[in-house]
Amino acid sequence: MRGLSIFIYEWKHFVSSPFKIIALLLFLVASIYGLHNGADLYMQQSNEIERLNQKAKEEKETILSYFDKSEKGPKNRPWVDITTPFWSIWYAPTYHFKKPSPTIVYNIGQTEQYGFYKKIGLYSSPYDADMAKEIANPERIQSGTLDFSFVVLFLLPLLLLVLLYNIKGSEAEQGFLPLIYVQTGSKNWWILSRTLFYTILLLFSLLGIMLYGATLTKVFEADNAFWTIFLYLTIYLVFWVVLYFLILKYGKNIISNTLQMIGIWLLFAFVIPAVVHQWISIEKPANLMIDLIDIKRDKTDEIYEQSNTDTDNQIFNLYPSIKQTKTAQDTIAIKEARNDSRIALINVAMKNAISKLEENNIAKNELISKTYWFNPLTYFQNKLNHSSKTHYDDYQTYRDDIQNLVDKRIEIMVLDIWNNVKVDKTKYLEYNKILNK
């Protein structure tokens, strides 16, 4: 009952404070703007994926028409023969997408750091030049998109500050604090109830905004992501409420409380993440991909220059079954098969270099994770990134999938070349089906 009356008084206090109402309205407007930015990106990426699927379909139709017309390939490419596994697989259009999660509406995360589609070829790798991010203004990427998570992570603590800053301080300055203590019985209970009122108000506001976001994309199709995100936001809100409550409890006046609140916000939002970022950059500088470059150039040359026996042994080692094929026994046919199969050896070398590079990135991420206990903003940002599938790890999974598709493509090609498979329309369609699984 005592708590309820504090709540009712706080409601009256809130509605009679235009400053607080405007702050809340601004927060709501910024949140809705952020949600629309996320939804726009979701639509943009979905449309682009749709367009690329259509393009792939057209490419496939073109190749199928060659089979229908008994042509070997495009007229301006006389060396192409689509009845061979090599060229047939070369011309099997395969795109792999990092499909946007509907929860991207809440958090864009690291989406804009990476590309989200990749045309897979025999020479592809997850670190190809076409894996570059979308064309965008780097100054905009650097300043970040104002998405919902940005609003919550950076502006929610400020909104809370505006709502709480004069609790206790105002009464203390007007000299009726002792009277309130007498009326309410407990100082802590009184401050806590008033703080709780705004916490509940913000929780309902966040839930309302998130539900509005759910109308923009099909958020509820993404497992429990909606509730996971809401849970993280609730914990985040509680984290700030506790901090501010302690400041209010031990604070003496409005100005000192406000300065302490803004100080702690600056510390967590700016200073600590910036220090960690700087430290990581010094400890683990950006990789200039020298290992990858070496493989692309020198190792590739080495593979092409090594003896036939070495090449054969390495290929047989990779695909033991082809050793028994007729091609392997045919001194003439083996030449072309060997030549086309060198891609597989280059792919293995590339994978070795990539794994080193990724180990370095994993070490970097582990280092960042170790700072979470004193770097809550980065922790919550990355948790939200995980929930909206826009975290580094999600893009790593995407890269791994690309590598698996390349491996599969090469394996089918090598096996069919050595088994002397002739490709017709049915086989070409079969390739498309397997490679696009």
Added chain:
Amino acid sequence: MLQIIKNEWRFLIRSRIFLGISIAFISILLLSVFLGNYQTRKQEQTHKSAKDHVRQQWVSIDEMNPHSAAHYGTYVFKPANLLNSLDEGVNSVTGNVLRVEGHVQNEIMHSEASQMQAISRFGKLKPSLLLQYIVPLLLIFLAFNSVSNEKQSGRLKLLVLQGAKPLQIILSKTLSVWLYGMMLLIFVLLVYSILNFQSLTIDILTRTGLFFLSYTLYYFIISAITVYFSARWQNATLALTSMLGIWIIWTIFLPNILMSSAEKWHPLPSRNQFQSAMKEDRSKGLDGHNPSDKRAIALKEKVLKEYGVDSLSQLPINFDGMRMQADEEYGNSVWDKHFGNNRKILRKQKQSFQLGGIVNPFISLQNSSMGFMASDNLHHQEFLLQVENYRRVFIKTLNDKQTFGGSKTGNWRWKADNTFFKSVPDFVYKPTQVSIILSNYLLDLALLIIWSIIITVVIYFGTKKIQIV
């Protein structure tokens, strides 16, 4: 006025809290300068060793067909700039490695941001982060009750009775707060100059001077508005909360919203649309690898006529190299058209964003800070252009060797020797001189100056309405 400023400083120095905050803040600033500098030095070393490694590979080519060498290509790494230790700008999101090869113009790859999980939305602990976001807040904290306190204690009335004019009092208080910001700024630049004394050039000094000017103006704007609010409103809390509101809107809200809007007003094509358009245009030109291409045949006829021979085998040169170069030149014109278009869009976005400085001087500060520290998109585009120009020279050198180096058409086994590969120049980045790009930032500087003038005028006329008691 000078006496009021002196008194203000005396009060500030006597305050233990102020001294404590100043010492702590100066330590963080010092740390940011040291770390920024250390990181840049480390980046320079990594960059140099990567560059040397790739160059060593190139000059170690014993013999190779020049066109194979064009496919072998080389790599250019985005160099670290000494100025970036003050403001990193877009560098952590733009990529660091660019493959230079025949037939294609690749995109820059492997940005630092793409190699790890998210950390800081506002970048690393560079002096620019502290100078742009934190120092203005410190100035607000120093100024929000500078006049209201005097009113409450009755000192303001006393000062007026002693002959000081309200305008003088407000301007003096503004200047004393502003001087504190200046002191921090000068401190940062001084430490930076000492650390990099050996590498300072006229260009770096000019850029640093302009950087200093931008911050000086912005700090004046912040100090003046806060002191004015403190004078106009009876309540110090109201002055503080209003200024915090302005700070949030200027530094957190508006830059984000305006930049996103500028991108929507002048949209860039998607990567796929862009590449498809390039491919489409490129397909209308000559295909260097296809001798039966119609345009290649036409070029062949023309060359045969020029040399007065009937067949390619009679040519004293290698026509393959010539065809490759024709293909490159066509590709270059396609690149110029499409990338030129993108650059135009980016420029429009930048101009629209710069105009945001009319309502938000922080935008002008951010633009000029990045610009003068050579870390904005304009400098990044300039770097990409230099790489593309180098690519053209690089590929032409190889194609010319193929054409005029002594081989005959169709002889793809012919190889140039090591002396030739050693003679191919390496990429040398020429830092953009500030005099060339200064015009791009005049608008930002002008807006900061206009803001300063407007605030001064508002103080001049607004002071008359201020109640002394």
